[in-house]
Amino acid sequence: MPDLLKTAVDKALESDNGHLDLFLRFLLGLSLQSNQRLLQGLLTQQNRNEQSKKEIVKYIKQQFEANLSPERSINLFYCLNELNDQTLVKDIQTHLSKGSLSSADLSPAQWSALVFVLNDCNLTDKSCPALATVLGSDTSLKELNMNNNNLQDSGVIHLCTGLKSVNCKLEILRLCDCGLTDESCSALATVLRSNSSLKELDLSNNNLLDSGVKKLQNGLENTNCTLENLSVFEVLHYKNLSLILILDNRSDHFKLLFSRLSNCGISEEGYKALASALRSNPSHLIELDLTGNDPGQSGVKELNDLLQDPNCQLKTLRFLSLAADEACQFLTGVMCKNPLLLRELNLSERELGDTRVIQIAALLQDKHCKLNTLM
Structure with missing residues (x-):
């Protein structure tokens, strides 16, 4: 059984698209003695050796030492969950509770655990100074998921002090549903202008408003900006704002390819700002969704002028029912x-x-x- 499970782990880690991840987790769960009791009559031979479980847990933990992608690392944590092993996660939670995270000498497995546990665990802005210290130190942390924590603007401002450090290697930062406003956008725009390593930023479900998008624009247009993907999906009294920006690899400048801004109460002023931004680099925009907004006559004129621009290459424009x-x-x-x-x-x-x-x-x-x- 241990040899079979180790082979399955190896095969799943070799997969580029993760097509074996769910199968591996199912197989590991099936290997537990507690689950095998449910399959009496189907299995001709059951594994009753607790040592087998310890052996495969140890083997999975060893895999974290390799240079794994975030997706593979996260799947290994789900695998440990299937085996009812929480030791790595508890290690990080202990550091967090003691406030000793910034001084801890973490292994690659523990760094992966940090990414795994910081999602939706009731953190506030008080956690952010310690995390900022970690980000500003010479670590290999590439992804930080802070989704669904009440960080507020003050917390993100603290994080940004670490993100601006030349030592920071973070590539993915997720701040979905963290109680942020346009004030956070000012701090994040400074990070984007600082030649940071960030490739992906998720600001979904935060109350950023038009003013926040404008502030982010100042950072996105800077030549130092390395961001490849920005996601903004805002819930405002059942209204939503979604903005997806992707870097064009043919140049060093940030290119707007897809923009979804439906049902978010964009005013005439917002339309003017959007049209101005699109005219600064109109040839790359291929999809624009503005349904459910009331732009007024001046906003309609802005869109019509944009459509008549010879450089406009829009393939999809939506602002109708x-x-x-x-x-x-x-x-x-x-x-x-x-x-x-x-x-x-x-x-x-x-x-x-x-x-x-x-x-x-x-x-x-x-x-x-x-x-x-x-x-």
């Missing part, structure tokens, strides 16, 4: 031009059918549609 959006896409294909930019639309001798007419009716009712003549 679902039916109106489908009609708009259909008509764009038929007319080879966005109908929102037209004053006259001729659909004579086209077999539209009732469904298309209903969609076109929805488009005509939309405030963005300015058609004067429909044939």
